Ligand SMILES: *[C@@H]1O[C@H](CO)[C@@H](O)[C@H](O)[C@H]1NC(C)=O
């Protein structure tokens with residue numbers, strides 16, 4: 198047996214060795230022959246690659262400790278100016294988007310404690326109908342108010358869009374539609390529109406204390422949220438949800454969310470509450486709305502309001518364990534997890550319905 202195995206081994210070894218050395222030789226020969234072209238290719242390709250990956254931007258970004266976001270003004274004064282109707286400096290980011298469709302103003306008076314603002318889309322009727330059959334129904338039963346936030350029909354290829362919105366509004370009366378293109382990049386406008394409506398139309402007449410801004414693919418446990426608000430939540434200065442503590446802007450070129458150093462010069466973002474579900478007290482909503490006018494526009498709604506919060510010295514409260522942003526829903530919704538207030542499902546609206554039926558039916 199032994200010699201046979203030995204000879205097999207050496208044959209194998211010889212075979213591998215010669216093949217390998219032949220490969221190496223041919224590679225060497227190749228490099229030698231094409232040396233100039235290989236070098237030139239590296240010379241041409243590597244710097245753009247470094248550039249495209251954003252490595253230089255990562256290296257030369259200003260440290261976060263130097264963070265400041267225009268406009269630098271006396272915010273205490275600006276907030277008290279709001280009451281007088283005249284600002285001592287001109288706003289730099291005034292977004293007066295006409296409300297195209299809105300509930301009647303006096304409806305604000307009928308609701309207490311909590312208003313839920315649901316970020317929807319003008320073409321998101323299916324999600325709205327699922328929610329109206331599930332947790333939105335629980336909200337209404339408990340006398341909490343909800344509103345769906347929409348942009349205009351401008352980007353929708355449907356001649357009946359405007360008519361459909363008006364019909365939906367006359368059926369349910371829960372739409373708030375602004376006059377701006379309903380696009381992802383306009384989410385900051387959508388959020389500001391909600392803050393504008395609450396500040397200008399509701400707060401003067403109603404005693405609503407908490408606002409929850411939430412995506413339309415969340416499953417919400419209304420009873421748990423209610424007991425959290427009554428027993429635990431701060432009564433003012435509350436800016437809470439899943440907190441991104443030290444996230445970086447995307448510097449990889451051609452990434453959907455690429456941000457140049459001109460757009461954002463620092464290495465990190467201030468801590469901010471993820472836009473999926475954001476819980477605020479009404480004093481914060483009002484301050485956010487006023488200070489947003491004196492803050493340079495940024496296309497990501499949650500990052501933008503992170504800037505605004507930082508300017509106002511309001512630090513975010515992490516209640517990510519109740520309102521998770523990025524958990525896998527089936528594991529989170531195991532029966533043992535009874536504390537959960539809500540959970541994200543990233544557009545899988547039918548699953549939201551199933552989850553609600555199974556765990557949250559109240
Ligand atoms: C900001 O304005 C308030 C109210 O007008 C004033 O009391 C305060 O001194 C001002 N702060 C600074 C740093 O100027």
Ligand SMILES: *[C@@H]1O[C@H](CO)[C@@H](O)[C@H](O)[C@H]1NC(C)=O
Pocket residue numbers: 354
């Ligand atoms: C809009 O829809 C119509 C009919 O459904 C179609 O003929 C037309 O090409 C569409 N336009 C755009 C810009 O998608």
Ligand SMILES: *[C@@H]1O[C@H](CO)[C@@H](O)[C@H](O)[C@H]1NC(C)=O
Pocket residue numbers: 376377378379380382383
């Ligand atoms: C955002 O809305 C404004 C106002 O309607 C519009 O001019 C702009 O093109 C929209 N942005 C995108 C990316 O659609």
